[in-house]
Amino acid sequence: MGAGHHHQLHLPGDSVVHRLPPQCKLLAVFAFALVVVATPRERLWAFACYALLLAGVAAAARVPPGRLLRRMVIEVPFVLFAVFIPIVGLGERISVLGLSLSLPGLWAAWNILAKATLGVAASVLLTATTEPRAILLGAQRLRLPSLLVQIAMFMLRYLDVIVGEMRRMRVARESRGFEARDLRHAPVLARSAGALFIRSYERGERVHLAMLSRGYTGRMPVVDDLAASARQWGLALALPALALAVWGLTW
Amino acid sequence: MNSLEVRRLAYAYPDGTQALFGVDLSIRRGERVALLGPNGAGKTTLVLHLNGILTAGHGTVTVAGTPVRKDTLKEVRQRVGLVFQDPDDQLFMPTVRDDVAFGPANAGLRGAELDRVVEDALARVGMLELADRPPHHLSFGQRRRVAVATVLAMAPEILVLDEPSSNLDPAARRELAEILRSLDVTVLMVTHDLPYALELCERALILSGGVIAADGPTRKLLADADLLARHRLELPYGFAIPDA
Known part of the structure; x- marks a missing residue:
């Protein structure tokens, strides 16, 4: 993608x-x-x-x-x-x-x-x-569960960021001569996926801090009059x- | 009244690592102060105390006369504008406009008043034209400027910037300096970019080993090579403090 x-x-x-x-x-x-x-x-x-x-x-x-x-x-x-x-x-x-x-x-x-x-x-x-x-x-307007809407919103915002991180990790692997050819290389890819997960998790924590810093209390403010x-x-x-x-x- | 008062602040992480050992500092209203220190000195830990994300193990933090406590968190977070190092952490809404509106909307603003606050904040960092763009379509320097706008929109008493010059190209770095200089707000700038501190801040603090090791005019601190060396700080190669 x-x-x-x-x-x-x-x-x-x-x-x-x-x-x-x-x-x-x-x-x-x-x-x-x-x-x-x-x-x-x-x-x-x-x-x-x-x-x-x-x-x-x-x-x-x-x-x-x-x-x-x-x-x-x-x-x-x-x-x-x-x-x-x-x-x-x-x-x-x-x-x-x-x-x-x-x-x-x-x-x-x-x-x-x-x-x-x-x-x-x-x-x-x-x-x-x-x-x-x-x-x-x-x-949000249809009162779908707020948490689900927020998760979808963050997915929309951070998809590019995470895809970018994934691409940089691939470039880093390939720059050091790695090429996934067969099943024996799966552990390397699995570790990359794990690292990506941890990075994303940590980013999630930092985003949460940034949200708290601006007065987030668990609900997204509804500002658009739709x-x-x-x-x-x-x-x-x-x-x-x-x-x-x-x-x-x-x- | 001081914008920020920190008294004997100590903090240990849950795993027992002591990060701050009694920090004392005060910043007068309208001052621009640099907080210098090597990596691992406790700069970020200190910053996270200023708006109550971490709560002091010992000591107090007071923002414009309001002590940072659980019951004052809402007010304190309105008054302390934290700009994080990675703008991708700070800009989490689908568009620039939504993101700048997030803080004031949490504070209860709506409608025309909210629009006015958002547009004013974006105009102050020169980003009004890009209000309807998604953040990931902006350059890194633009994203950092929007990150500054997101906290300006909350009309903070003090703006706290974590490594504002990191990852900026020279032009973006200069543009951000011009914007910061044009703002009429108290600034605490956390950095190890010493020339940037000299350019923007009259006064500097050195945080080292979890305490304030030096406090004085930036020019004077940076001219003291021994002091800098003792705290793992260095001026870049070829840089000399220009005459005033």
């Missing part, structure tokens, strides 16, 4: 979707995912409609389809897992292109694939239209509401 990787998720813009307050978008994505997950896998039409809804959001947010698809590569490990289910699955078998596949396995794979894809696509749209910092402010209007809530929640309507209509 390169430095600054997490910034590439965000696609700066000024569309309707970009301008919505982050807490509205967070809740909308969460509700949408719930509706998708609650849809029985046999209702193929419903899934097609959900995909259309997301395509509509992407168009409104002016997120290019190519970018959306590239970001969805993160899903690949799940896809690979899903591919195996029909092959190793039990139950009634059918023959597809000369392969004997399990019918329940096929349904299970479809179930995972369809729901995961829709969920990932919705999340990618959220991160493309919302700065990482704004997502955290939205989470009030959302009823219209903005309505606009954001239109996505899960339409999905819910589809769910009802295909009953």
Whole structure:
């Protein structure tokens, strides 16, 4: 992972979707995912409609389809897992292109694939239209556990610092002729990982001191006024509401 | 009234290592004082007592008349602005603006008043244009200046800087000196960068072996080669104290 990787998720813009307050978008994505997950896998039409809804959001947010698809590569490990289910699955078998596949396995794979894809696509749209910092402010606004929001905030802030430290350690190893070629070199890498952990832990202590020095008492002060209007809530929640309507209509 | 009074301060770490053996010092309001000492002299330990992060084993610390105690911690931390050596430790919020707002927001400021305080602090260190950047996109010198702004925003009685010139290139070092000189605030600067101490501080203290070993005009202390040698301090090669 390169430095600054997490910034590439965000696609700066000024569309309707970009301008919505982050807490509205967070809740909308969460509700949408719930509706998708609650849809029985046999209702193929419903899934097609959900995909259309997301395509509509992407168009409104002016997120290019190519970018959306590239970001969805993160899903690949799940896809690979899903591919195996029909092959190793039990139950009634059918023959597809000369392969004997399990019918329940096929349904299970479809179930995972369809729901995961829709969920990932919705999340990618959220991160493309919302700065990482704004997502955290939205989470804070939605009263998510303060400690979890703070941990995510520090991860966002210190990822680059830790990746930088990791890179310097690698350079130091390689400068002295180390090259990881096979398993015998694993202990060296393990010790590096341990050292990185201890350095990060110590940095955590120093950051905590700096926070205490500026009056930290366990809660982050909420300074941004992120009030959302009823219209903005309505606009954001239109996505899960339409999905819910589809769910009802295909009953 | 003195900005800072330390009386017979002694401290031992939990493992038993005694770091301070009775430190006495006082700093008048508006003074800029350098605290000099070799590595391991107890400089950082002393600094962590000034805003009550470490609590004295023996002795007292008083900030502008307020003794540092558990019940006064909130007030004391507002009055003592600590700037840590590594700005990455000090700047922990996602943007410069959020970070400068952290202290005053903890003190209860909100809205337009908070904005005004934040912008004023950033303007004093010349970083107002970069307010919305994330800290990791700034140069090291810029980050150190923002670190100074984060404590200036709390309107401290005394600014305590831990090795302010470390890792700065010569231009950034000079810029920081200009900023520190322009501030109308009491400064305690912990350093072993002797020319920087001479440039910025009229008065210097030498902390050595856990006690204050010398206290006087910086120029006079730095001219005393024997004194410096006794406390593992050295002027850089080729450096001579310029005539006043």
